[in-house]
Amino acid sequence: MVHFPGGKRPKICLTRRWPEAVEARLRVSYDVTPNETDIPLDPAQLAEAIRTHDALCPTVADAITREMLSAPDRRVRIIGNFGVGFEHIDLAAAREFGVAVSNTPDVLTEATADIAMTLMLMAMRRAGEAERALRSGKWGGWGPTNFLGQSLAGKTLGLVGFGRIARATARRAGAFGMRIAYHSRREAPDMPPHAYFADLGALAAEADVLSLHAPGGAETRHMVDAALLARMPAHAVLVNTGRGSLVDEAALALALKERRIAAAGLDVYEAEPEVHPALLDLPNAVLLPHLGSATIETRTAMGMKVADNLDRFFAGEPLLDPVG
Template sequence: MKLLISRRLPETNMAEIEGDARFDVTTRTTTQPMSRDECVAALADYDIILPTLGDLFSAEVFEAASAIRCKLLANFGVGYNHIDVAAARAHGIEVTNTPGAVTDATADIALTLMLMTARRAGEGERMLRADGWDGWHPTQMLGFHLSGKRLGVIGMGRIGQAIAHRCRAGFGMDVVYYNRSEKAVEGAQQLPSVEDVCAQVDVVVMAVPGGAETHHLMNEAVFAAMQSHAIFVNIARGDVVDEAALVAALQAKQIAGAGLDVYEFEPKVPAALKAMENVVLLPHLGTAALEVREDMGRMALANVMAFTAERPVPNAV
């Protein structure tokens, strides 16, 4: 089996697959996503492709590929909005992902962003590193106290539920949420719309999957519904937010601050966001813990092994 790994995995994962005589493994040496032409060529040249975030396998890419050899796209990551699954299936290609492995780590980053934004941690560190701190005093850098406040979660899947649990158990927060389908979550109240959630909470966290259905789910009208003291956090996908509308809401002081781990045109981040002291910006660290990435690798490779052995894949999408 010819296997292409689009970007090098943790060493334990690489040792596992490179030591398996059943596979002829090619690993790209760059950390950048595959280009359109690379994706087209890979479909013709490899039996299995292990893509990840940013490797765009669109319907156009499948149509452009001639004599498709690939039979499996074993995605490294839970999100797969960079793969047109319907087009893949139409060309006889199965698609898998790595759910579960990322849940806790991504929820932890949401809490990191909530705390950093509410308590002005990024601003404070920048001030200290610039030798701008002249000592403690009673009104120094007063932030926003999270305990006992109300949280709004947009998207109540595994990650949304993990965020809600942490906020209820750790901070005594009241939780409301929006989810596209009916869902019962203990200790949390489902509301009928994103606007309803945003109008009633102190913190909004995005935890929806990417894709056409959630593109710009957070837009000008939704930001306008938020309370002026509220903060916004996104650990989902960048394009679920209209980034221009977010910048405008922050500049107009419609909302108090934002904590972001993902961006609409990643890795490009608007200069306006970088200039704001009330915005915390992380470089897509959601799953960036060694154990988590190793778990993701093992899950992706388990899908590969099952497919190769002609068994049902554990994580078909």
Template sequence: MSAKILITRKLPPDVERRAETFFTIKRNKGDVPMDQARLVELADGQDGILATVTDRIDAATIERLPATIRIIANFAVGTDHVDLEAAARRNIIVTNTPDVLTDATADIALLLLLGAARGAAQGMAAIRENKWANWAPTGMLGISLTGKRLGILGMGRIGQAIAKRAQAFGMKIHYHNRRPVETVDATFHATLDELLEQSDFLSINCASTAQTRGMINARTLALLPKGAIVVNTARGDIIDDDALIGAVKNGHLAAIGLDVFNNEPNIDPGYRALPNAFLLPHLGSATLETRNAMGFRALDNLEAFFVGKPPRDRVV
């Protein structure tokens, strides 16, 4: 008898077809984010869960999961929505999907850098609202990337991919990481404060942890040079929303570009009121090729586990 797997959201057709060849599948038919009670209810009688970032699997939820659940395969790299310590206490394996979304997310980071720097939000609004009167030598002037210092907070796979792309635009790369990365042609800063002081642009690419949540706040934003630009493709909770919105309003920041937010999709309404905020709805990994690869990687981990092999991407 095949293992029984709860898939919490609708996945690309090729991924679902492959899942059906190996497992007995239970689906979230409405394809809407479930609350914890509904997740626990649907997990009854299942052997594993293929979860996504919209599933808030906290300690209380894990404690209520049926004893049959032995693995949570995460359809994402980040695992901040899963309480890993609680999973370990229940001997529930947790896996993720590294590597496969690096390029897609790095592409979005460059889109945010360009969109924020060149005033894409204002330009699009002028076209859509029929407010573009004419071309002018001083109209809609943006900021060039060439020659500017890009500070990368978190030089993992995605940070390194962003660095390579930004170097092609002539940017000078600086970064802060837990330790230097020998393969990166960039300037390492041992502290976040040092990085911020040297960053005309800041790209946030670190994981969401107890140490990084709220790291970009009023104090740290003030360390950026006046007129800096901040972009985020990591997690929304790394940023203090009030502080970031305030830094744009008071002119300390020239613009921002965000693909991730606190409390998605119920973002702080203050962002919508900023004309120089280039905002995207969490599109980092949103290509068909990438989402297929993420699903296949999650299934690789599930299939390995249920045939008695170590999952490739085990985090717990």
């Protein structure tokens, strides 16, 4: 048990259910309010939690606004975010009103890179399309030209963003015999012989697979738009395990429908849990329900990181993973 100044157990709200081991740890030291329904809270429920709890522990699905944080009867003093991305939290308002924010870096790198490779393989080899044909009874048996896809070996993987997850993806792709190129704000001198592209459009024109790993926010919103998609080769594949806001989904759906690019593999969406309806019926779109960090090991580690940050905050110590 963690002992806090004053001896009072802080009251914390979990906006979704967390792995059992994490919830059990939290209950030892905190008065925990879990979301028993495991359905995302609406804005009114989030605002109420901010007024009645010392800590709010949201996910990427929970928009924490200035209006919520500026409430005169706000009780929350820390937002322990369950995830790395924090564009759903108004950080400027959190700073202004003295609300600390933490996140969970490092622990979901490998699991998310695994999903990037999963999407890459599924899209390149038409695995989703082929499985649907088999399950529907439309598979007529093996044939020399059935479901012909593309090999990863010898292809160029273009990484947009070159942080931890992109680098982990690069390691995996290298084992498949892919060449690695990347675009980021600055060149990474520690990563030769990977090719650096200062211009995103130039990378899109060269890549056989374009994999998105950039952060969300206004600066990167719709960085993959109709103009960028037009730069991609007709055989190219787009993969997104970064943020849904990076892609203009309407433009992507049209490019896929008209076969101006070969396929796309998506794990994140602009208006989650909604998916652009034009994507749903496209055979060359591989769609996963935000599985990037969805392993028992990773989600447990994420929750434990939140718990570590809460322990330090309520003990009056610096956060391990401060944001903003």
